[in-house]
Each structure stands twice: as C-alpha cells, then as structure tokens.
Amino acid sequence: xxxxxxxxxxxxxxxxxxxxxxxxxxxxxxxxxxxxxxxxxxxxxxxxxxxxxxxxxxxxxxxxxxxxxxxxxxxxxxxxxxxxxxxxxxxxxxxxxxxxxxxxxxxxxxxxxxxxxxxxxxxxxxxxxxxxxxxxxxxxxxxxxxxxxxxxxxxxxxxxxxxxxxxxxxxxxx
Numbered sequence: 662x663x664x665x666x667x668x669x670x671x672x673x674x675x676x677x678x679x680x681x682x683x684x685x686x687x688x689x690x691x692x693x694x695x696x697x698x699x700x701x702x703x704x705x706x707x708x709x710x711x712x713x714x715x716x717x718x719x720x721x722x723x724x725x726x727x728x729x730x731x732x733x734x735x736x737x738x739x740x741x742x743x744x745x746x747x748x749x750x751x752x753x754x755x756x757x758x759x760x761x762x763x764x765x766x767x768x769x770x771x772x773x774x775x776x777x778x779x780x781x782x783x784x785x786x787x788x789x790x791x792x793x794x795x796x797x798x799x800x801x802x803x804x805x806x807x808x809x810x811x812x813x814x815x816x817x818x819x820x821x822x823x824x825x826x827x828x829x830x831x832x833x834x835x
Contacts, residue, residue: 702766703729709762710735710755717793718754719786727755735759750782754790761797784816788831795835 711727714737718724724745726738737755739745747755782790794803805812807828815827826834 705766706759706762709765710758713758713761713793713797714755717786717790718758719748719750719782727758729759750786753782757794761794764798764801784814784825785818787811787828788826791828791831792835795832 707727707729710729714727715721715724718737723739724737725740726742728736728738728744730736735755736744737747737751812829813827815830816825817823818825
C-alpha cells in the first residue's frame with residue numbers, strides 16, 4: 662500500500678509539474694506577443710507621425726524623418742538622421758502629428774482641446790495646417806485656444822501682395 666500511495670503522489674506531482682511548465686510556456690509566449698505588438702505599434706505610430714509632420718510642419722524641408730525613442734520621446738531628424746532641435750511651432754506640429762497618428766491607429770476619435778499652435782507659425786503655415794488638419798482629423802471635435810488675432814487675422818505676402826486668408830475663413834471653407 663505505501664508503494665501505491667507513493668506512485669499516486671508521483672503522478673499528481675508530474676501532473677502539477679506539467680501544468681507549471683505549460684503556464685511558464687504560455688507566459689513566455691504572451692510576453693513575446695506583447696513585445697511584438699508594442700514594436701508594431703511604435704513602428705506604425707512613428708511612420709504616421711512622420712507622414713503628418715512632414716506634411717505640415719513649419720519649414721518641413723529641414724527634416725527627413727521622425728523617431729520615437731524607447732522612452733516615447735518623439736524626435737524630428739535632420740537630413741543626416743540626427744536629432745534636430747525644433748522651434749516652438751515645429752514642436753506643436755510634432756506633438757499634434759503624434760497625437761493624430763495614435764488616434765488614427767487606435768481608431769478612437771475623442772474630442773481634442775489644444776493650446777494654440779498658431780502663435781509660433783506664419784500665416785501661410787497656419788492656413789496650411791488648418792487645411793491639412795481638417796483632412797487628417799475628420800470627424801474630430803477640436804477646440805483651439807487662440808487669440809482673436811490668431812483666429813481672424815489676414816496678411817499679405819510681401820513680394821506678391823497676395824492676401825492670405827484667416828484661420829477662421831479656412832476652417833469655414835473646410
């Protein structure tokens with residue numbers, strides 16, 4: 662009888678050992694899948710952020726790429742692939758590009774409240790931003806905190822004297 666009891670105990674022990682081994686394997690596979698999904702998400706976010714940023718950033722020709730670093734800091738890169746310091750207007754564009762990319766990937770269109778990105782950029786860049794933003798963030802309720810001048814001002818190009826519309830006019834047009 663003691664031998665039979667010992668064999669039954671060994672069988673239970675073997676079954677428990679197999680369950681533990683299966684649990685460890687499952688945990689390892691889930692961790693690998695999570696790491697892979699995170700890498701995919703970062704690559705997608707980086708590519709979309711780059712596309713948006715290079716489409717409407719002030720002086721976009723100064724940049725060649727965007728990188729999301731391991732600590733999730735988003736950096737704009739120069740033509741040689743080195744991190745480039747961005748102006749305040751470019752920083753606004755970079756941040757909005759990242760937010761828009763994440764929102765597009767996540768397929769969530771919550772409202773956005775944004776401190777004015779307009780005070781650091783030229784009038785032409787403002788209206789280009791508004792035109793592009795209304796195409797990128799379709800269906801997104803967006804609130805901009807702006808001054809009257811940032812919202813309603815029009816200017817003329819110095820050389821051609823062509824009038825550049827106000828942000829308000831471009832928002833209504835779009």
